[in-house]
Amino acid sequence: MELFTNQVLAGIATGAIYACMALAVVMIYQAIDHLNFAQGEMAMFSTFIAWQLMQWGLGFWPAFLLTLAISFAGGIIIERALFKPLTNAPVLVHVAGFIALFAILNSVAGLTWDFTIKQFPSPFGSSGFLGSQLISTHQAGMIGVVLVLLLLLFAFFRFTRVGLAMRAAASLPESARLVGINTSWMIALGWGMASAIGAIGGMLIAPVVFLEPNMMGGVLLYGFAAAVLGGLTSPFGAVVGGFLVGVFENLVGTYIPGVGNELKLPIALALIIVVLVIKPSGLFGRKIVQRV
Amino acid sequence: MSTMLTIKDLRAYYGQVQALHGLEFSLNEGSVTTLLGANGAGKTTTLRAICNMIRSTGNIEFEGKPLTGMSTENVVRLGIAHVPQGRGTFTNMTVEENLQLGAISRKDVKNIPDDIERMYAHFPVLKQRHTQQAGTLSGGEQQMLAVARALMLRPRLMLLDEPSFGLAPLIVRDLFGILAKINREDRVTILVVEQNAQLALELAETAYVIETGRIVMSGTAKEIADNEDIRKSYLGY
Amino acid sequence: MSTVQESVTQPAAVVAPSKKSMTIGTTATLVVLALLLITPLFVKNFFIFQMTMVLIYAIAILSLNLLTGGSGQFSLGQSAFYAVGAYTAGILMEHFGVNYVLTLPAAALVCFIFGFLFGFPALRLSGVYLALATFSLAVAMPQLLKLGVFEHWTGGVQGLVITKPDAPFGLKMSQDMWLYYFTLFISVVIYILAVNLLRSRSGRAMMAIRDNQIAASAMGIDLPLYKTLAFGISAAFTGIAGALGAIVVQFVAPDSFTIQLAVAIFLGMVVGGVGWLPGSLVGAAFIVFVPNVAEHISKGLSGAVFGVLLFAVIFLVPHGAQTIFGLSLRVRKKQ
Numbered sequence: 001m002e003l004f005t006n007q008v009l010a011g012i013a014t015g016a017i018y019a020c021m022a023l024a025v026v027m028i029y030q031a032i033d034h035l036n037f038a039q040g041e042m043a044m045f046s047t048f049i050a051w052q053l054m055q056w057g058l059g060f061w062p063a064f065l066l067t068l069a070i071s072f073a074g075g076i077i078i079e080r081a082l083f084k085p086l087t088n089a090p091v092l093v094h095v096a097g098f099i100a101l102f103a104i105l106n107s108v109a110g111l112t113w114d115f116t117i118k119q120f121p122s123p124f125g126s127s128g129f130l131g132s133q134l135i136s137t138h139q140a141g142m143i144g145v146v147l148v149l150l151l152l153l154f155a156f157f158r159f160t161r162v163g164l165a166m167r168a169a170a171s172l173p174e175s176a177r178l179v180g181i182n183t184s185w186m187i188a189l190g191w192g193m194a195s196a197i198g199a200i201g202g203m204l205i206a207p208v209v210f211l212e213p214n215m216m217g218g219v220l221l222y223g224f225a226a227a228v229l230g231g232l233t234s235p236f237g238a239v240v241g242g243f244l245v246g247v248f249e250n251l252v253g254t255y256i257p258g259v260g261n262e263l264k265l266p267i268a269l270a271l272i273i274v275v276l277v278i279k280p281s282g283l284f285g286r287k288i289v290q291r292v
Numbered sequence: 293m294s295t296m297l298t299i300k301d302l303r304a305y306y307g308q309v310q311a312l313h314g315l316e317f318s319l320n321e322g323s324v325t326t327l328l329g330a331n332g333a334g335k336t337t338t339l340r341a342i343c344n345m346i347r348s349t350g351n352i353e354f355e356g357k358p359l360t361g362m363s364t365e366n367v368v369r370l371g372i373a374h375v376p377q378g379r380g381t382f383t384n385m386t387v388e389e390n391l392q393l394g395a396i397s398r399k400d401v402k403n404i405p406d407d408i409e410r411m412y413a414h415f416p417v418l419k420q421r422h423t424q425q426a427g428t429l430s431g432g433e434q435q436m437l438a439v440a441r442a443l444m445l446r447p448r449l450m451l452l453d454e455p456s457f458g459l460a461p462l463i464v465r466d467l468f469g470i471l472a473k474i475n476r477e478d479r480v481t482i483l484v485v486e487q488n489a490q491l492a493l494e495l496a497e498t499a500y501v502i503e504t505g506r507i508v509m510s511g512t513a514k515e516i517a518d519n520e521d522i523r524k525s526y527l528g529y
Numbered sequence: 530m531s532t533v534q535e536s537v538t539q540p541a542a543v544v545a546p547s548k549k550s551m552t553i554g555t556t557a558t559l560v561v562l563a564l565l566l567i568t569p570l571f572v573k574n575f576f577i578f579q580m581t582m583v584l585i586y587a588i589a590i591l592s593l594n595l596l597t598g599g600s601g602q603f604s605l606g607q608s609a610f611y612a613v614g615a616y617t618a619g620i621l622m623e624h625f626g627v628n629y630v631l632t633l634p635a636a637a638l639v640c641f642i643f644g645f646l647f648g649f650p651a652l653r654l655s656g657v658y659l660a661l662a663t664f665s666l667a668v669a670m671p672q673l674l675k676l677g678v679f680e681h682w683t684g685g686v687q688g689l690v691i692t693k694p695d696a697p698f699g700l701k702m703s704q705d706m707w708l709y710y711f712t713l714f715i716s717v718v719i720y721i722l723a724v725n726l727l728r729s730r731s732g733r734a735m736m737a738i739r740d741n742q743i744a745a746s747a748m749g750i751d752l753p754l755y756k757t758l759a760f761g762i763s764a765a766f767t768g769i770a771g772a773l774g775a776i777v778v779q780f781v782a783p784d785s786f787t788i789q790l791a792v793a794i795f796l797g798m799v800v801g802g803v804g805w806l807p808g809s810l811v812g813a814a815f816i817v818f819v820p821n822v823a824e825h826i827s828k829g830l831s832g833a834v835f836g837v838l839l840f841a842v843i844f845l846v847p848h849g850a851q852t853i854f855g856l857s858l859r860v861r862k863k864q
Contacts (some may be wrong), residue, residue, distance in 0.1 A: 029657075033657070034657055035657045035660065035661060037664075082840065085844065086843070089843075091603075091657060091660070092597065092603055092799070092803060093799070093843055095603075095605070095657075095660055095795070096795070096796065096799045096839060096842075096843055097839075097840065097843055099792055099795070099796065099836075099839070100835075100836040100837070100839035100840050100843070101836065102836070103832040103833065103835050103836035103839070104832065104833045104836035104837060106832050107830055107831065107832025107833040107834075107835075107836070108830075108832075108833050110832070111830050111833070161392075161396060161401075164385075164389060164392060164393060164396065165393070165396050167382075167385065168382055168385070168393050168396070171382055171383075171384060171385075172380065172382055174345070174376070174380065175376070175380035175381075175382060176393075177345075177363075177364040177365045177368070178343065178364065178368060178373075178374045178376060178380060179368065179393050179394055179396055179397065179441065179445065180365045180366075180368040180369045180396060180397030180445065181365055181393075181396055181397070182363070182365050183365070221665070221668060224661060224665075228661065265668065265669065265672055266669035266672045266673060269665035269666070269668055269669045270665075270669070272661060272662065272665045273650060273662050273665055273666075276650070276653075276654055276658050276661065276662055277650040277653055277654070280653065280654070280658060
């Protein structure tokens with residue numbers, strides 16, 4: 001029983017990170033109907049920036065906040081410079097663009113900070129949470145940060161005018177323009193927020209997986225799985241999906257013989273395919289009807 | 293009475309297809325004008341061209357200011373509210389959020405709650421349903437919401453695209469009554485596109501008849517309504 | 530209007546090329562072929578090997594082009610089919626002593642079935658969803674190949690070493706050169722097959738699906754059949770490329786078939802021009818030689834150079850090599 005509780009809690013903790021990535025993915029998907037395959041690399045890059053800031057002597061939290069600001073601006077710049085011109089381009093061109101971005105970020109990070117793994121500090125430490133053996137303080141911290149983030153996002157979308165405008169632009173761009181919303185900037189804003197949310201995920205997972213240019217590969221896939229499970233159109237679903245995938249991954253790894261670490265990834269991917277085939281709108285997403 | 297909107301030599305295109313062929317007309321401030329014509333005559337296109345939602349050439353001036361090359365949202369911000377065909381309701385948001393969206397480009401944030409109350413006075417049914425998802429409203433209620441949302445902009449000019457479409461006759465009467473009241477009390481200039489010509493001619497002072505992208509007839513609403521030939525050949529009642 | 534459903538008109542997955550523009554004229558084809566025939570006689574063995582790889586990737590890209598340009602579906606998972614083809618060849622040759630030539634049809638058959646089966650779930654997906662599903666397949670493939678259950682056949686993480694075949698009939702040419710000409714022959718056959726496929730009834734049906742799925746089904750085109758068929762055929766051709774790759778490289782291992790391979794094939798298609806079959810060769814050359822060039826420019830920065838070049842292609846020549854070819858053709862006509 002203790003093993004079970006332990007695995008579920010650990011699953012919720014990693015699930016928090018998947019939730020972050022899924023949120024970031026959904027954020028951009030809502031805005032432009034595309035999956036950002038470079039989301040993980042953007043998060044990785046942000047995490048390196050945080051690391052660099054700390055190397056220069058900043059404390060964890062100042063570096064954390066500054067990184068969020070830089071990532072936010074970076075996301076907006078990427079959208080303005082690279083993806084806004086592709087607005088009406090076919091899906092395929094977008095995918096190519098994301099892959100190019102992926103390659104560039106990965107390679108530049110490797111060149112700047114090299115490919116050796118680096119320690120990334122945790123602001124929460126790694127002792128047992130409240131003296132218990134079930135979960136570490138860092139894991140508890142991950143869950144806490146993500147829940148706070150969620151609350152903030154909820155408040156932002158629910159109670160601010162900009163949040164309302166972003167929701168309107170994402171759901172019906174043409175109507176949004178007709179009430180005077182600059183939908184193009186709402187998309188840029190979505191990119192900025194996605195980039196910052198991804199950065200949070202990166203900085204939280206880095207103490208666990210260590211910092212290196214390829215650290216987000218697997219994490220992003222779980223993030224995709226989470227986003228798809230929750231329904232790509234629902235930020236709330238993305239978070240629930242994140243936690244579910246985290247727990248699912250851990251329980252499958254622990255209790256199904258022969259799965260171990262080797263097969264964890266394919267199982268997440270099988271999950272993506274199964275959800276896409278059986279219920280493409282996910283648990284909380286809206287159904288999309290296509291018109292001729 | 294001064295001219296509010298002047299349109300000269302307006303041509304609009306869907307891809308390669310030209311939908312408007314040099315349209316010319318103008319609206320007086322404070323007036324109600326209707327654009328009549330059969331399906332596919334170019335009525336909706338005209339409204340969309342005013343808001344720069346489609347590719348067009350020609351001159352459109354709003355209160356002396358050319359709208360050429362302006363983005364849709366900036367046209368709207370000048371005080372031109374457009375109630376599109378199909379109403380453009382944000383179906384997954386509440387009625388109240390829809391109203392707030394109508395005022396989203398306004399700077400005078402503190403007056404918005406009062407305006408929402410004013411809309412509830414115009415359309416009591418919206419007050420009853422203000423926390424409900426807009427998608428759950430009936431067609432008539434959604435049309436009321438669309439008009440109310442447009443008014444939340446405090447527009448100088450309101451463009452209405454087939455407001456009667458799909459509504460029961462009684463509800464249409466109601467809606468047109470409210471439109472007349474809004475025009476009278478709030479001094480909002482109205483340009484309404486309709487297939488239901490009889491109704492539109494009761495509301496409007498001036499009417500234009502449009503056929504295959506050209507204005508073929510214009511006059512006061514009464515002249516048009518009284519002209520047997522026009523009624524038979526263009527308006528079909 | 531229903532309240533929970535939202536209606537959208539999605540832009541097509543690809544900009545549809547017309548049928549005629551999917552190939553090039555006879556003269557141009559013959560010139561390219563002649564060049565491909567003669568070049569190996571004047572260059573070093575390593576370069577011949579690289580040219581063989583270009584041809585092999587060209588087949589893989591062509592298969593993706595058939596799927597995307599032909600039926601409008603697209604896949605980030607071609608490396609999975611490539612891997613299955615490669616392993617089919619490897620296992621048949623090393624465990625059963627099958628002649629390498631015979632492994633090609635075997636690989637094609639196995640991959641056709643695999644692709645056809647994968648096509649079923651893919652039926653319900655389009656655009657980004659299909660990209661995601663195929664992407665998942667590509668990521669999962671190396672892990673699956675490493676599974677203990679198959680280790681006896683696949684050699685696990687170690688992979689399989691394959692014996693390089695000699696030139697037949699006592700021909701006096703190096704193994705590399707023989708394999709080059711062998712690959713070239715297969716490539717030409719596949720190119721001809723592909724061109725004819727697109728001109729056939731099935732090809733027209735697929736292209737109708739690409740241009741407008743809903744309209745195509747209203748016209749009575751059996752959507753599920755043709756979409757899965759397109760996947761099957763594309764997988765079969767990719768499998769042949771994989772088998773050839775295994776024979777030429779003399780080695781198969783799970784980590785040769787990562788998502789990077791799938792991405793490379795995808796990029797090759799974009800660079801060459803989506804749906805333009807001859808572009809496959811240009812795209813293949815791009816993915817074989819550009820990383821080398823990039824390494825020369827700056828070691829470790831090759832990914833960035835690759836990415837920047839790709840953006841350059843997207844922005845400057847959105848239809849890839851096809852645009853450049855079209856331009857030069859227009860210039861020539863003016864003169």
